[in-house]
Amino acid sequence: MIETPFCNRPYHRDWLLEQAGDLFSFFARHSSNPAGGFNFLSGDGTPLDQTSRGTGPERELFATCRMIHCYAAADLLGHPGAAEIVDHGIRYLSEGHADPENGGWFWGRDDAGVTRDEKLAYGHAFVLLAAASAGEAGHPHARALHDKAFDVILTRFWDDDAGAMKEEFTADWSPLSDYRGQNSNMHTTEALMAAYEAWDEPRALEMAERISDMIINRHARDAGWVVPEHFDEAWVADREYDGDPMFRPAGTTPGHALEWARLLIQLWHLGGKRHDWMPEAAQALFRNAVAMSWDEDRGGFHYTLDWQGAPAMKNRFWWPLCEAAGAAAVLRAATGDPFYETWYRRIWTVLERDFIDHDSGGWWAEAGADGKPVETVFRGKPDIYHALQACLIPLLPADRGLLSGIKAVKGDLRNPT
Secondary structure, eight states: OOOSOGGGSHHHHHHHHHHHHHHHHHHHHHOBOTTSSBOOBOTTSSBOOOOSSSSSOOEEHHHHHHHHHHHHHHHHHTOTTHHHHHHHHHHHIIIIIBOTTTOSBOSEEETTEEEEOOEEHHHHHHHHHHHHHHHHTTOTTHHHHHHHHHHHIIIIIEETTTTEEOOEEOTTSOBOOSOEEHHHHHHHHHHHHHHHHHHOOHHHHHHHHHHHIIIIIIIIHHTTSOOOOEEOTTOOBOTTOOOOTTTSOSSBOHHHHHHHHHHHHHHHHHTTTOOTHHHHHHHHHHHHHHHHHBOTTTOSBOSEEOTTSOEEEOOEEHHHHHHHHHHHHHHHHHHOOHHHHHHHHHHHHHIIIIIBOTTTSSBOSEEOTTSOBOOSSSOSBOOSHHHHHHHHGGGSOTTSOHHHHHHHTTTOOSSOO
């Protein structure tokens, strides 16, 4: 019998805060690009050259926004220099990523200009998240950024008939394809909840509930609590889709089921606990994901499964473990079930052993069969977002998002809530 959860133990809470502080320091050291935006980092923490044009590293919209989100949290916690990083990111959204002619934000650019001019729902979801997080931290331009981002989402991406987001457009807002994806909609749900918490935006909460109902209560439930990833424009699941291994891999991605498990508990609370299906779904998604995708030999999660439930990509990445850690902590707090505490400890054992780089700082993206770092999909040390939230979410109230939770406890994460 597990008597005292790790999250209620002073040593473990201090340990998580230490890991979060190490991440803040590691990414602050070389991430900010003097020409604007943020660099991706190599294994030793130096900037990673990610362009083939010889014109400086490419900066991608989602990464810019995630840095704003994470360092807004750092600012609320009192990490020196965090406010300047938030300001650096907010400025680049306006001066680098923004499309002054057609509105919205371009996906990528380097020192010479725009590298990818698509307008993607995934990236715009993170603009809204960045605005909400910067607003919670008191940035003076956050409200204007929120208003602009929310307007673009409503007028360009939101499909009110479907209750979900359209996926992708060209620079002038011509449809790029008829593809629809759950990944962008999941992160839109995350961003809409943050907007609701930051700005008391009732429309945002309604939209988040509609997305979750369609993706999870309808499609995932019908698929036996497996989250379909890819759809056509009529929102019919496309089980044959085979796309980008980073953002749109074939088959199913158990890490997203784990991510949804946490988000659904937060959404359930934000909506006044009126949707009984949400905690039911959160538990079913978590239990199904760990049962189907945990690597019994090495620990960690197989990255993707085929539609028969067999491992398709057996790679073990850091981010599904991060999402599982947050979900296990939130579900343990919401239910009191020791099942989730057992998994919380199991997950952190693998993260600490195979993914945290105790020598150079930061976290490795992928571990090989021998536990040593390898690079097959991601290069270097990916952005701070997943790792940081794995460290901080277990320390916060289960009914709130990251920034709202930090504010709720007045920045004191040392004591159990």
